[in-house]
Amino acid sequence: MKIPNAITAMLAGIVLTLASLWFGQNHGLMPVAASEEAPLVDGLFNAMMTIAAGLFILVQGALVISIIKFRKRPGDETDAPPVDGNLSLEIVWTAIPVVIVLGLSVYSFEVYNTMGGLDPMASHDHGPHQMAMTSGSAIAAPLPGSEDAIPPAKEEKIALGVGASPENQGNPADLEVNVLGLQFAWIFTYPESGVVSGELHIPAGKEVQLNIAAQDVLHAFWVPQFRLKQDAIPARTTELRFKPKTPGDYPIVCAELCGAYHGAMQTRVLVETPEDFEAWLQTQIALQKDAASQTVAMNPGELSDGEFLAPFVRDMGINSAALEQLHPAAHHEHHNS
Ligand SMILES: [Cu+2]
Numbered sequence: 001m002k003i004p005n006a007i008t009a010m011l012a013g014i015v016l017t018l019a020s021l022w023f024g025q026n027h028g029l030m031p032v033a034a035s036e037e038a039p040l041v042d043g044l045f046n047a048m049m050t051i052a053a054g055l056f057i058l059v060q061g062a063l064v065i066s067i068i069k070f071r072k073r074p075g076d077e078t079d080a081p082p083v084d085g086n087l088s089l090e091i092v093w094t095a096i097p098v099v100i101v102l103g104l105s106v107y108s109f110e111v112y113n114t115m116g117g118l119d120p121m122a123s124h125d126h127g128p129h130q131m132a133m134t135s136g137s138a139i140a141a142p143l144p145g146s147e148d149a150i151p152p153a154k155e156e157k158i159a160l161g162v163g164a165s166p167e168n169q170g171n172p173a174d175l176e177v178n179v180l181g182l183q184f185a186w187i188f189t190y191p192e193s194g195v196v197s198g199e200l201h202i203p204a205g206k207e208v209q210l211n212i213a214a215q216d217v218l219h220a221f222w223v224p225q226f227r228l229k230q231d232a233i234p235a236r237t238t239e240l241r242f243k244p245k246t247p248g249d250y251p252i253v254c255a256e257l258c259g260a261y262h263g264a265m266q267t268r269v270l271v272e273t274p275e276d277f278e279a280w281l282q283t284q285i286a287l288q289k290d291a292a293s294q295t296v297a298m299n300p301g302e303l304s305d306g307e308f309l310a311p312f313v314r315d316m317g318i319n320s321a322a323l324e325q326l327h328p329a330a331h332h333e334h335h336n337s
Helices: 005-026 038-069 087-115 274-294 305-316 320-326
Strands: 175-182 185-190 195-197 200-203 208-214 219-223 228-232 238-242 248-254 266-272
Touching (some): 175 219, 175 228, 200 274
Antiparallel strands (some): 219 228, 219 248
8 A cells, every 4th residue: 555645744744843842842951940031041942942953854854865765776877857946945945944033033032021131221331330349348349540441431222231021120129239250250249238259149039130340351141050141341230130040059150251261260159048048148247247357358458568468478387477577667557456
């Protein structure tokens, strides 16, 4: 019995569709989805993988079938029939990619909008001066004189980051953290409490807004598990607003080549339960109060040379008294504890 071609083609189409749909959901290429925004991005990515898998099977399948079915038979010395193009086939294979590209562009725009990419509040230029300049955070303070080098902030209507989702627009986020990227580290400042940290701690289930700045060159804040990435731009603040979902320990990676040690510019983000986050914050506040009362590692400008260098030379067997003798004039001049 000979099966009609139409039925064979239909069965092949069904198998191809099912295989593509399965692969689109089971490619296993993505790390855990740890933010509320991640499933949106994954939906788009899976749709693209489904389409790509279908096209791959279609093209490779046609190639393999052609190789087997139309190969030269032994003893056949005739030439192949001349083929002069096929208009309807060309229309079809032009129309299919057009439909796919238009569909994906509408879908991706929708995802971007739902994530808050079109929030008008995120498109303001907040200026460079609000970033990470809490008193006491000597490390995050601008270099002396760098104030003049930064051009005055102007209001510019350029989309800079991901803001609030459409239903949250106009509402402030639950937690704001200022993020400073510099060669080659990330520094996080919690403006409400003044806490400064080299690791980002955030509470799960709360709306978090990162105000991202760069001290020297372009960097990019990227957490693969959040499916979020945002450039850090010198003299300009960008915004990244999202809701972490799954508690855990995830890498923060610099995703913009920023210099010789770009590859080492990594830290981590800890998504914690709101109680754990509050406990961490209180510990940090207490620690920093402690440090403040001891005037240790506070503001290098207020320390004598010996005090400033002591932590660095302790392992070399040099004590701070020896260092003080190098610059007797600076001895305890500004000591204020
Ligand atoms: Cu960097």
